[in-house]
Amino acid sequence: MALDQSFVGRTYPPTPAYEVGREKIREFAEAVGDANPAYVDPEAAKALGHPDVIAPPTFVFSITFRAASQVVQDPQLGLDYSRVVHGDQKFAYVRPVRAGDRLTVTSTIEGIKSMAGNDIVDVRGEVHDESGEHVVTAWTKLVARAAEEA
Amino acid sequence: MTASMAYESVEVGTELPAQSFPVTRATLVRYAGASGDFNPIHWNEKFAREVGLPDVIAHGMFTMAEAIRVVTDWAGDPGAVVEYGVRFTRPVIVPNDETGATVEVSGKIGAKLDDNLVRVDLVATSAGAKVLGMSRAVVRLA
Numbered sequence: 001m002a003l004d005q006s007f008v009g010r011t012y013p014p015t016p017a018y019e020v021g022r023e024k025i026r027e028f029a030e031a032v033g034d035a036n037p038a039y040v041d042p043e044a045a046k047a048l049g050h051p052d053v054i055a056p057p058t059f060v061f062s063i064t065f066r067a068a069s070q071v072v073q074d075p076q077l078g079l080d081y082s083r084v085v086h087g088d089q090k091f092a093y094v095r096p097v098r099a100g101d102r103l104t105v106t107s108t109i110e111g112i113k114s115m116a117g118n119d120i121v122d123v124r125g126e127v128h129d130e131s132g133e134h135v136v137t138a139w140t141k142l143v144a145r146a147a148e149e150a
Numbered sequence: 151m152t153a154s155m156a157y158e159s160v161e162v163g164t165e166l167p168a169q170s171f172p173v174t175r176a177t178l179v180r181y182a183g184a185s186g187d188f189n190p191i192h193w194n195e196k197f198a199r200e201v202g203l204p205d206v207i208a209h210g211m212f213t214m215a216e217a218i219r220v221v222t223d224w225a226g227d228p229g230a231v232v233e234y235g236v237r238f239t240r241p242v243i244v245p246n247d248e249t250g251a252t253v254e255v256s257g258k259i260g261a262k263l264d265d266n267l268v269r270v271d272l273v274a275t276s277a278g279a280k281v282l283g284m285s286r287a288v289v290r291l292a
Binding site for chain 2: 090
């Protein structure tokens, strides 16, 4: 059954703040095998003009995805979350995420489509720091695959 | 935000140094912990097969994180990336052996934009199949 189009444009309340830690950035950079010193060495980051170590470009997804999950698990929307796969992902950065940031995410449903039995939901997450500065926008396309015919 | 690569030094078609990124089951367990994505399709073969996958697959976001390294290593400052988007077209299948899988990433300048910005078009493959589609980054050069 097609999802309720009236959810398009719905914005959810901002998430509680996520505090970005230096060691979490280090852990993430090591997990993706990225030895760039800007992720682990504050002096190297400062030499590039950053006030502290910065996070790799995709780091913020851990935060925005949690916010997006809240949206797609909204029982009123009725998406079959167990069948959801990640379709597209895009980020637009105002500045890099950095250690010490306290980030909140405001998620909005940008689009709902049904194609060949698949439900496709586009979620935009606006990420702000505690001073209200816009840091990054994340667009996540989630596809709930059609259930197989019984 | 100071990329070490100069805008004047590139033109449309300029290729970035290609890189190969290994990914084993251990890599995926580590990435799961670091990212907080513990979906069992990324570490539990039995579960992956039950949901119709040929084997354990890498997190799409892991592949996305590797692909942008071709840009960040080249540009010098990872903070110079202004936009980055991908489509997850095929999974990276990671067998349970010491070799695992390899993600091959190449990139070239797709367009020179205003304000010292360039668009880099990335191609990511694994086992000969394209795993990311429409993979593009916009980066600010010096």
